[in-house]
Amino acid sequence: MIKRLCIIGTGLIGGSLALALKKNNYCQHIIGSGRDESRLKKALQLGVIDSYEIDYSKAVVDADIVVVAVPLGAMHEVFEKIKSHITGDTLITDVGSAKSGVINTARAVFDRVDKFIPGHPIAGIEQSGVEAAFDSLYLDRRVILTPVKENSKKDIETIQSMWEAAGSVVDLMDADHHDLILAGTSHLPHVLAYALVDCLNNVDDVDEIFRFAAGGFRDFTRIASSDPVMWRDICLQNGDAILSMMDKYEYEISILKQAIKSKDSGSLLEIFSRAKTARDKFSM
């Protein structure tokens, strides 16, 4: 059993991890840290953490594992603040949705990265904050670890065990590969959904458009309710992979436009049928 776990950032992601680990008796003590004391108090009240410490550099002392669950854009500052206070055996991991950028940040800040094991839980809901946290957020969800070459097998396994204790299925892959896969399944859809809502919002009949929107629209645009800061950071940190996916998408759109323009019944049916078959195979 792990003695002391420190979670920096006790929002939905960090808070749900804490709840899952407490439920499964993974560690003796979870200390929370973050820049907003009122949120830490709330997390303590809700029983998400056992104690809190507003000063990151104090919070990490003697921790077996430090989980940095802050937005991508805040990683650099957190790493800077904790780097001189991490003891030799403490493992650090993160939950960032784009891995290459976090790894570059870690390499730039830390003297050595052998104890930093980058991670990304593929889970989340549109809501945020510790009030939205729940202990089954990671149950049967995938977590991708993207180890750096300096990581030891044993340390990777420790972080893997933590996520497994939270109910997740853990995969290991290269950070660049992770970033490309996620650009397709997650980053691109979010950008496309934000784009659709903003595009319709600029149309004259916007009120009517939203009034007559039905279930399909609601589902399609749900992810446009996600945290704009988080998604700005992801676009900044995984821009190349996202742009590459956007190019492919624009090409697909150009083919569809041509088919609609020329009333090419056969091509339209072929594309829609192929997409339906692919989507129907993907049941979850």
Added chain:
Amino acid sequence: MIKRLCIIGTGLIGGSLALALKKNNYCQHIIGSGRDESRLKKALQLGVIDSYEIDYSKAVVDADIVVVAVPLGAMHEVFEKIKSHITGDTLITDVGSAKSGVINTARAVFDRVDKFIPGHPIAGIEQSGVEAAFDSLYLDRRVILTPVKENSKKDIETIQSMWEAAGSVVDLMDADHHDLILAGTSHLPHVLAYALVDCLNNVDDVDEIFRFAAGGFRDFTRIASSDPVMWRDICLQNGDAILSMMDKYEYEISILKQAIKSKDSGSLLEIFSRAKTARDKFSM
């Protein structure tokens, strides 16, 4: 109380209307018609209709209202087959998702269109067929009627009452306006979702992409499981409005690409925040 209602096409849309109207004692007898006798038998077994008649021209005789609930691409054929068998007072309505095309078809086929009141229930799920029909599909859903100038107020009100009996809220608007609104809220999102799934399906790592897809992707692409034939027909019949919305969307995408390319943090946050605000206002 209406005596005799004829529904041509007893799938999800027509079948659910029949169930809702039966539940609310709107009519004495519902006769179903369609080109597939086994489906009509199924509808009869399930209690969706009271009788069936495979021959459209016989099914419509003595009906107070004929609801043509077939795909857009089949409207022409159905109109041709029933036109000589409709008695003077019988009202005809339809459920097509693009109205101008259906109206043009009706004008081309029928000698007079005063008894044809075009309609579109904004409701549906990805499943289709009479087995998926349920009596609350239209409850609190909007139905848009797009009357032609020849329609009388009384006849429009009769069709409006029918949809209200099924639990719907009915709006009246011009067919072109309907087609533009629906292009934005429904047709464009469907095209975009089909495009995303087909685009990812063409990527080398397609299996991994789908394996690591999470809830956001599932919601975003749910509508790509919709009936390809129906959406082909909609693209063929409402192509101009859809293309116009696609142009606006491509422009929005080009702005986002530029912002990602130039790491324009401010623009990204502004667009995502504006979209989130618009989407959050739209609760349903």
